[in-house]
Amino acid sequence: MEWFYVPALAEVSQGVGIGSEVDLPEAEARHCLTVLRHREGDVLHLVDGCGGRGEARLVQADKRQVRAVITAFERDAPDPAVAIHLAIAPVKNPARMEWFLEKATEIGVSCITPVWTQRGERRHGSSDRWQRVLVAAMKQSGRSWLPELREPIKFSDLMRSATEPCRLIAHCGPGERRSVLQAAQPGQPALLLVGPEGDFSPDEVALAESAGFVPVHLGASRLRTETAGVVAVHLLNLAGAVGA
Amino acid sequence: MEWFYVPALAEVSQGVGIGSEVDLPEAEARHCLTVLRHREGDVLHLVDGCGGRGEARLVQADKRQVRAVITAFERDAPDPAVAIHLAIAPVKNPARMEWFLEKATEIGVSCITPVWTQRGERRHGSSDRWQRVLVAAMKQSGRSWLPELREPIKFSDLMRSATEPCRLIAHCGPGERRSVLQAAQPGQPALLLVGPEGDFSPDEVALAESAGFVPVHLGASRLRTETAGVVAVHLLNLAGAVGA
Incomplete structure (x- = not known):
């Protein structure tokens, strides 16, 4: 249809x-x-x-x-039923970033925020174009909820402004990291951070932890940023489905 | 590296x-x-x-x-640890098919078979090109196991030749369908079928069920074929990780 x-x-x-x-x-x-x-x-x-x-x-x-x-x-009831906010370091290759936006929308995401990190890109793709990708994916998957695309934000500003009760940061560095399925809190809106190709810096991870972010991993595989974003959205949907 | x-x-x-x-x-x-x-x-x-x-x-x-x-x-130990075989109806758009191959490799898949279905494409992309996508994704994600890319096969032939102990068919039609996480058998090699945009036909689903395939769903979202393939590979990896 x-x-x-x-x-x-x-x-x-x-x-x-x-x-x-x-x-x-x-x-x-x-x-x-x-x-x-x-x-x-x-x-x-x-x-x-x-x-x-x-x-x-x-x-x-x-x-x-x-x-x-x-x-x-x-x-329609809110979709996803429990709000999923993904903050992701923008990917250099525009096609890969747009692919992430499309797939996250298909699988189910409430809000996407590009986040500027120490090791990531600061260039910003066309918001209009990104918005069109979201709209096309929403229509194609028969949804009535359009993900909110927020303005890019500096990592430190995001640390100050995040209000979600469940805050997660995915990184590949040392230290204990839980699986997203374990760390997500059933029924609670979640914000998950996905870093750039070079990962979050140790400073950023420490700052996030002090701001109440729980360190998580996305499985054993080494994933590109845009793949990590899609896997993260899928995991949060699974966690929500389990919790719902 | x-x-x-x-x-x-x-x-x-x-x-x-x-x-x-x-x-x-x-x-x-x-x-x-x-x-x-x-x-x-x-x-x-x-x-x-x-x-x-x-x-x-x-x-x-x-x-x-x-x-x-x-x-x-x-x-290295086999990767993924438990064999994951994805049989998927080829996607018309070559970029989308290549995207699926790349992401499945990143997340972890052992074998990919294009399958010709009643409602799907029969055109076949360049095997050489697909192979190059798999190799690039293997190297990029630091893996030492290259997914096996099999020759395209007719749906009915696949029904006869499938030997995996855990056989699953993802479809959107009527009838009871389990989640992949429930249906996957921990530690058992799995074959999962993903259909074309128009889904498997009722005849194909019936044939698969009589061949011991368990009907599964991939969540509540309506997914494009290539997204369904990636989600399926991710779910089988999660099931393997839980079972391992």
């Missing part, structure tokens, strides 16, 4: 909802008309990115405007 | 080993000379793809031949 991402659906649904009209955003409107060749009267399936899912009938379908009247609306 | 893939190391190591000479294969030799700019006397780190890992000193480094004398050799 083809889904259209229409953030305005969220506002419409707060009122009477059924019978209201929404305009498709430009990119979705273009896709609707020129690729899928929908016409007035066709039924569309919409998601609003924050748990809303609706059906709508096209009432205007021309180059100026693609407008639909909402005929059904329902609200 | 930079690793060179030298299959001949396996043969050399069966004899006296230390002190023997090996030639680097053409692609590795070129990389050694023109990219890494190694010279005679330099120490190289070699893997043979079947658990052998060695050190060698360059004794000849010119365009005709790159030859090294083995100075140390050790054998």
Whole structure:
């Protein structure tokens, strides 16, 4: 099934909802008309990115405007059920970073924050482009929750601002590290940090530990950063499923 | 650390080993000379793809031949410790298929078989290219075991030839399905089937069940085929780690 991402659906649904009209955003409107060749009267399936899912009938379908009247609306439970926040050192190769964003969305993630580390990249990919990857992955996997993509943040600032009750840092250095499945707290929102190719520095790991982050490993394999990110998201989903 | 893939190391190591000479294969030799700019006397780190890992000193480094004398050799335990065989319907997009091969190798897989299904692709990517992806991922993740890439096989032939004691089929259709972590048998080699975008047909699922395959799911999310493959490999590694 083809889904259209229409953030305005969220506002419409707060009122009477059924019978209201929404305009498709430009990119979705273009896709609707020129690729899928929908016409007035066709039924569309919409998601609003924050748990809303609706059906709508096209009432205007021309180059100026693609407008639909909402005929059904329902609200999905939060997905993932327990919030998963992944903070990850950006990967140099843009395709690898976008791949991570796509796969994390498919598997289930609530929030992604690029984090600037001592040994990692500080260059930032295009937020617009990253956002498009998230939207495409959300629609492709039939979800109605769009992961929140936060602004890049310095490691030290993240240490100060993190509020999740379950805070984990994945690293490959010395010291005791638990498995994510052991360290995740069932039913508790979790923030997990994944470092750059050269790993977090010992200073960063120490700072994180003093900020209440539990050191974890992601298994025995040596993983690229983007693979570590995907494995981490999968493990937190498993931990949530076990705890739910 | 930079690793060179030298299959001949396996043969050399069966004899006296230390002190023997090996030639680097053409692609590795070129990389050694023109990219890494190694010279005679330099120490190289070699893997043979079947658990052998060695050190060698360059004794000849010119365009005709790159030859090294083995100075140390050790054998790694099988990796993954319990054999993981993934049979997967090939993905149409070559980049996505190669991405799957890379990530499965990073996380840990013993054998990959492309399988032709009723609803999937029958086109076959370049085996040579796929093999290069596996080799690059093995070296990048510091492994000495190269996953075996089998020839594509028809679904019905795979049903007849599968010998793994633990046989699983992941599908999204009706009927009871267990989680992979529940269905995997600790310490037992496992074969897991992942279907095409349109899923296995009901006939294929029935055939698999009659051939002793246990139906499993890969979690609540709707995953692309290549993501399902990576998630499946990760789950089997987790099951093996729990069972080990």
